[in-house]
Amino acid sequence: MKNALSLLFLIPLFSNCQIDKTAVSKYPAHVGNVEWDKKLDDPNFKNCLSEGSYSYQYYNGGSSGIQYKGEKLEIVRKFEKENIHSSKDVNGYVTIRFVVNCEGKSGIFRMKQMDENYKETQLDSKLTSQILFFTKNLNGWIPKEIDGKKVDYYQYLTYKIEHGKVSEILP
Template sequence: MNKSFFTIIVLLSFFLSCQSEKKVDDKEKYLRWVGDIEPNDQLDKTEFIVCNGEDNIFQYFNLGEGPVYKGEKSKILNTFKSKYRPIPDKNQNGLIRIRFIINCEGKAGRFRILQSDYDYQEKEFEKEIVSQLLDITKGIENWEVLKRDNVPVDYYMYLIIKITDGQLAEILP
């Protein structure tokens, strides 16, 4: 009995450990890099295009630059401070990350939002807060064109906005 029990356990573990291969419709199963933003016709403006193809979008830090805007970060801060209308609420605390692509012409598109509390747990902010921040970000037109080997490139960018009691507390990076 002991031997047959052992045989059953071995066979059972063998069958359970086998994985079947799943077919994927001629598409890659995963994105190229964590954080890549795929085009989405329902979310994105169709006139926004990347110049160098989907596989050639860089992270801004891959180009040896920090975040770059014409007018420096102070212009970005002043834009948010002058346009954001606080929604005072003691429950509106955390981080709103807006990630997007700057194309080779310095135009921004493919905006995506991630919201979390200060412990990085998923959280949903009031829609009025999020929509204001997204609209302000979309309105920024002073993104630098970055180059690699003197060729303008497309690159990812992000802003992290810290919200405390519905007030704008900080903008990173």
């Protein structure tokens, strides 16, 4: 009798828990995932995992720091050889986030611009274009392995701009 009574209470509960399997989520599979966009991204860039599964970050897998041949110091050296600056007196930050695939190639670049108070803004477009071009042409990214398997991962570089010049590259 007790089991039958319990069953009577559970049936309405389970009948209201139906999931609409035809609904497509507007949210990515993982927080922060960036979807490939045919208007922005190189069609020749291929990820090594299943489509859109960029869930690893640069710090996953026990590695610390930037996974680049020569580390961050090499990126700074390369940047200093370039003549990247603005004729305008702009201050702020340019963050470029991208994916490094299992072959060490980079793609799917996204850029955010902020003023010195971290509010989203548009800095000098000539300067930001040069910074994006520089970042896209860095070719020393080290493929990442997690549990013996090569994976794709997100990486980012933030350029601190003071008076129209890059004063620091982060992280």
